[in-house]
Each structure stands twice: as C-alpha cells, then as structure tokens.
Amino acid sequence: MKFSIKSENPEKQRSACVVVGVFEPRKLTDAALAMDKISNGYIGGILHSGDMEGKTGSALVLHNVPNTLCERILLVGLGKEGEFGDKGYRDAVRTAFKTLHETGAADAALFLTGIPTEKRDNAWKISQTVIVAMESIYRFDRLKSKVEENKPRLREVNLGIMNSGNQAELAANEVAMQQGLAIAEGMNLAKDLGNLAPNICTPTYLAEQAAGLAKTYKLKVTILEEKDMENLGMGSLLAVARGSRQPAKLVVLEYWGRAKKDKPVVLVGKGITFDTGGISLKPAAEMDEMKYDMCGAASVLGTITAIARMRLPINLVGIIPTTENMPGGNATKPGDVVTSMSGQTIEILNTDAEGRLILCDALTYAERYDPETVIDIATLTGACVIALGHVATGLLSNDEELAEELMHASSQAADRAWRLPLWDDYQEQLKSNFADIANIGGRAAGTITAACFLSRFTKKYRWAHLDIAGTAWKSGKEKGATGRPVPLLTQFLVGRTMKKTL
Template identity: 50%
Template sequence: MQFKLSAAADFAASDNLIIGFIGKEDNAVSELPDALSGPIAQWRTAQLISTKLGDVTPLLQADGAQVLLIGTGDSLSVSENQLKKVSAAIAQAMTKSKASALSVLLNGLHVSGRSAEWTVQKLVEWTLTGAYRYDTTKSEKNAEFATTQFRLITDTDAQDAIELGKALAHGVNVARELGNLPPNVCTPTYLAEQAQQLADRYDNIQTDIIEEAEMEAMGMGAFMAVSKGSDEPGKLIVMHYHGAGSDDQPHVLVGKGLTFDTGGISIKPSAGMDEMKYDMCGAASVFGTMSTLAELQPKINVVAIVAAAENMPSARATRPGDVVTSMSGKTIEILNTDAEGRLVLCDALTYAERFNPASVIDIATLTGAVVVGLGHHPMAVYSNDDNMQAEILEAGKSIWDRAWPMPLWDDYRDELDSPYADLRNIGQGRAGGSITAATYLAEFTKHYTWSHLDIAGAAWTTAKEGATGRPVGLLTQYLLNKVPSAS
C-alpha cells in the first residue's frame, strides 16, 4: 500500500473513500465540499450523525467519492487509547471498502500531549495492525484489499512518521502471525527457517542456527533439560542486525521461544492448553523487532537470540528433582518442569555474554503470576540497572506500548536456595511468582546491564483475539533511542 501526504482532498476521483472525524463539540471536515459541510451541521442537530467514539456514519457521495464520518467522542482532542479505537474504525472501513484510494481528513484531530507527527505515526500503525486478519491455515483466504493508496490530508510534514508507523505495523504483524500459527506448523525448525528468510531478504541481517549437538558441547544443560523431552529438535537462533561500525557494542534481545508448552512432567491442566502455542510470543516479538529494524535501517548494532524449543512429557523428559548444569556452570534443581522458560533463557543469557553487549533485554511469557498482578495491559519490567529500567519505561510510554516497574530485591533470592544444587528453578510458594522468576534469571546476568520483560499478560488475551504483537513497539523505541544523534 502506498502512503501519501496531501494538503487537500481530491473529490474528483470517483474511486475514493473520504474519512472525516466528528465530535460533540467540533469536527474535522473543512476539506469537504460546501455541498456536504453545510448539511453536516443540520444532520448533527437532527442527531443523524453519531459522535460516539468509533461509530461510523456514511454520508451521501460527493462528486463521486464516498464519505464516512467517524465519531471521536466529546471533541477532536482524543487520548492515545481513543486514537487506537478511531484507527480500528478506519481499518474496518478500509477492509470493507471497494475504493482504490482512502483519504483521511486529519486536520483538527489531535492527541492530547502528543505532536502531530506522533498522531500520524500511530494512526498509520494502528490502522495497518487493525487491518491484520489471520487466514494462513484456513481453506478460504481473505480477499485482497481493494485500497492501494492511503492519503493523509494534513498540513503536517510527517513523511518520517509515516515510514516509522508502517515499519512498526509490519513488525507487529510479523509477531502476531508467528504467535497465531498452530504449534504443529510453528516449530523450532520453522522459526529457524523464518530467521534464515529474514537474512535472505535483508543484506544487513545475518543469521546463525545452533543445533542441539553444539548446545550440548557448549554445556547448555538447562536448555537441553527442556528440549530433550520433545521429538522436535531445539534451536538457538542468532540474528545479527548490522547498522553501525563493527566496533560498536550491540544491544541484545533474548526471546523465549517455547513453541508449545505442555508443562512437561509437571503437566498443565487440559483446559486452555491450546493457548500454550503463545508461549513463544517473546521470540515472536524479537522477530518482529528485527523486521522493523531491517526496514528502518537505524545506525545501531543489535543481536537477537531466540531460545526455541518444545516442552513435552516424553520418556526422555526431565523429572521434578533432577539436577542439571547450566552453561554458566551453575547447577539447578528442577522442582517444576513447567518453569521451563527460565531454563532455556538462562543458557541463552549466558551465551549473550560473548557479544560484549551494551545492554540485554529478555522477553518472555514467563509467569501466570504477572497476569494476576498486572492483568493484560502493562508488561512487567525487572532490571539490574535503575537507569535502564527507566529508559525502557519511558520508551514504552512514548510509543504507547506501556510497561510497569517491578522490584528485583535480594530479599527474594533466599527462596531459590536448594540443598542439592546452586539454586532451584522455582520459589518456595506462589507468592511473588513473577519476581522469583526474574530473580532466578538475574543470577545469569551478572556481567552486563540487563532487563527482563514478563509479557505473559500482554502477548495475548484470549485465543479468539490472538497474539497482540507486543512489545515490538517498546523494543523498537528503546533501540531507536540508543542510536547516536547526528553531529
């Protein structure tokens, strides 16, 4: 789809869908011809036009173009979440329209406390993500959009904002697609193939795949304790984005890629187990972020590590009570095989040391406890560095992909003590489950600046609604904030 900025709408084109905005107090229809702008006031008085947030009112054709008005509530000054609902209405109108061109009358609409460029960026992003429809494993495919040209009618010079919005949407939709795929399709091998395809598509991406035999040789006993229970071989997928000089330290993203999690021997209840295909959404967000970076080409180096495995209850599976040795040399008593994400991640975090990273962020659907504590809106952020935690929180707020700070105190470390190993893989009770999981990971991050995102509540909400693609936005903004400013 082609995106264009324009100072005025073209009503001469018959194959054009015009979208304006209307609130209780004001409207953004100044570009409409007099034949429509006049009657709108009369129709509003007669209550024929809904100003309810997200409601769509179709108007008569003007010079051959179709016109829709989208309600914005009390006024054209909306909040971030209200803009998201407005964008969803635009996406729905676009998917249903037979017009080849879509023009959005943006002058007058703004988000409180945000720049005009920010409004353009998010409207583009949220319209494209709102138009995403999964059909990969359906026999009947969705029809192609008729709309090929998306025009923003605005006086704001926001071409860079459009490009960022598009790239973010593409990355979010990559993450959503991977998350939504069934687990018999999206296996560790499939993820490795997607990483290779990303490298084939972009010259600044390089991909390396580490197989189980090499992982065993490197001493990744924690990773293999999970992967050995499955007939599907695990993969450590390493993607390099080269955007800066070879001497520049990379920022490292580590994604949990459990393509299906039965819980292993500590098997989960059958109700809702189908949703455990989403246990690789941390990895999916890493793929989405790398796709966005490859499109934007910022001057920064990034290494993405995806720990991809299945957690299955076979005769080879790890038992509760087993003790394994991680790549770091620390021994781990595994008391619950359903606490498997932290096992694959701890070896991946140790592996990250070799890149001399400027910072490391791991992203994981790690605990159900975080959903109890925070619900489905923010992600939990833990860090061994207060400044880094603050930077992540600010990046999430600025891109509207929000997170919430969580404590990483020494008080919780005692709960991981084991009489049979250096530490155990779970705390001593249900209380603070997300915190003790983060505390466990912190044991393997002593040599660099690190943060952990527990995204179990944000990566998906229900199987019907599917994967959200979060936190591609937060990760991308954090990394963009690290790009040196031009001198």
C-alpha cells in the same frame, strides 16, 4: 495497502472517502468544519437531526454530500474533547478503518492527524495510524483450505495534513510513516509465527525463518545444534528439550548498522514452540494456546525485521533459545538438578517453569558479544497476567536508566509496560537445599521471583526483562497473536539511534 502524505485541505479531495472527526456532543473538527462549509451546512444538519453525537466508537457514512468532490464522507466519533488522548486517537483510527472496510471504498483520505492530542505531534499520529491501519487488514488464513473472499477493498490511504507547508515537518512525517510501515511488517511476522500451528512452527522452522531473514536483509545467522550446546555446557536449556523428539536450537541473528567497535544491544527471546508443562503437565483447557509460548522469539525476529527494513544505524543481536517442552521417558523430572552454562546448578522443582531454564543459558551466551544492553522477552509467568491483565507488559531491570528508557519507549509506542520491583528481598524464595538455586519461588510474587532467577545470570551487563505472558496473544473470539512488544522494542532502538546522533 499503500500510504501517502499530502498537505491539502479535505474539501479538495477527489477520494472515494474523506474521513473527518466529530467530538461529543456534535462538535466538528477543523477538517469536518471545512467539509460542512463547502456543503452549506449539510453535515451539521445531519448531526443536529440526531444521527450522530460523536461518541467514541461511533461512525456515520454520508453519500453524495452537496458540493463535495469525494464519493462519501465518513464521520468518526472522538468522544469528549477534554478526554481525547492516545487511546482515543488510536480508537478513532481503528473505528475509521473498520468502517472503511465495510464500504466499497478503494481509497480514502484521512484527516484525523490534525486533531490536537496532548504531547503528540503529527509524526506520532501518522506512525500510529499506519500501524493501526495495517492491523485492520491482517488476516491469518494460510492454513485454511478456502480463503475468505470478501477481503477489504481499501488499497490506498492518503494521510491529509491541513495547512502544512513546513518542509522539516513534512520530512519528519515521511520518516514516521516509513517507521510505522516497518513496525507493522515486524508485527505481522511475529503474529504469523505465533499463529502457526505448533506442528509447523517447530524449533527447526524458527531457525529456517531466521536464516531466511538473514538472506533477505544480509544479516549474519548462526544456528547451534544440540551437540554444540552440549559442548558449551548449556545443561539447563538442554534439560527442557529432553522430552521432545524435535531437536532444540539456539538461533543467533546479527545486524551491524554501525562500526563493530560499538557495543550491540542484544535481544533474547524465549522460543518454546509448544509448552505442555513437561512432567508438571498443564491442565487440558486452553492448552492449545501454549503454541504462543514462542512469542518472545517471534518478537525478536519481528523487531530485527523492522530495524533492518529501516536500516537503522545500530548494532543489534537477536538470540533465540528454542525447543518444545514435552513429557516423555527421557523428560526432566521435578527434583532433577542440572548445571547451567554459567556453572550455577539449578534444582528443577517444576518442569513447567521451563522458560527461565532456556533463557538463563542464552543470557550467559550473550556475554560473548560484550553487550551494551541485554533485553529478554518471554511469555514467562501466569502471575504477570494476574498482576497486570492483558493491558501491560511486565518490566523488571537491574538498571534504572534502562528501565526508564523502556518505559518511555512503551509510552511513545502506545505499547504499554509497567515496572515491577527486583529487590534482593525476593531472592530468598529461590533458595534450594540441594543446588545453587531453585527454578521456582512459590506462588507469591511469581513474576518477580522468575525475574530474580534470570538476574542471577545477568551480573555482567545492563539487563531488562519483559514478561509478555498477558500481552503476546488474545484468547476467545479474537484469539491470535498481537505482535507485541515489537512496537516497544523498535521504538526503544529508534530512540537509541536518536541519542547517538545528538
């Protein structure tokens, strides 16, 4: 889908469809008023006849509107004006594109960005529009023998800005559009990797994808094999891999957008390409969704893609520990004690708490980059789904400023996160009679104790943990990877570059 930004009025558009908004009850936005005026009150008459109230999620397509140059007008319900905010705007855009795809329109001019939204400028709305639009055309059909033929016809979208001749604003809008496209591309990669069948998306496949990205964007890639990890003392990571015939990998991608003397941000993504639970076997129901247990790794690759496409002036390293977690004659058992790369010993009480076991060695490996900040991303705990549902990503950190930065980025990106405590009080639950630390702390506060476990390996740098167990994918009829938290991470890194230039 091709996007452009034009500073024009809606009544001058020769588009296949002009999209304008309507508040409840039947209140026209400025762009809708302009179209109503040129049509001599035709739109207002339709509304007052009861065809549309302007409720959220509603839409009405009008054909052959008098005196207009466009083929059709799409009215999109915005809900109550006083309640219109971030979610309302994204919902309106989502409704607009869903309806557009149901028409025969090959191009459209959207006049939604000019609708006032508290604390949001046109640049924010343009970026969000592009992301939502690209989400509307995402399809994962590469594993089907017959591809769906009735794909959307919409090919070109003009983001209309009324009465804007400010060159600085136009430039900011153009940057926002490109950022939206980059984020959408990164999200699509993360979705594709998550949605792939686990017999295809293996640790080796993830390593190959990283190598492909390195070639495309001229990045440095390093792929450590099991022998390399053994030499480094990564006993915790390798313990998880013991039950699988697929070889584990540690994948490192490096993007250097600034001088190498500047410390990098390091992203560490959990890459369990399939999680049976190991000897602590999971229930059969919905176990197929455990192919999504590598969505942390996918989000790292997606974020690096977005950053590389934007050529962002920042140093970024992605570290992906990846393996399957399988039962087998050589698999790790509950009660086993392993030694991590840090030298700390771990009593494995539950082999289904494997994500933290591969992450802890990757977090220790991250020390060699002398990082400015480290963020790990993982589908880590079912407890996070219970606590926050499928709306917000769990955030825990050992640094107040970093946590605030990430929370701000989540708000700016419309990719929600919520902070949970990381108090030392919770560390008591991880005590072991036989090792330095146990890999689980019981049912109570499971998300927090998992992060407490990881915090034992992050003493040498500023660190944050994102638990995406509830946000990385959807179940049911809309089953599929979401691409989150690529928007949050990318926005965080964009914010970092803005700080550098101030």
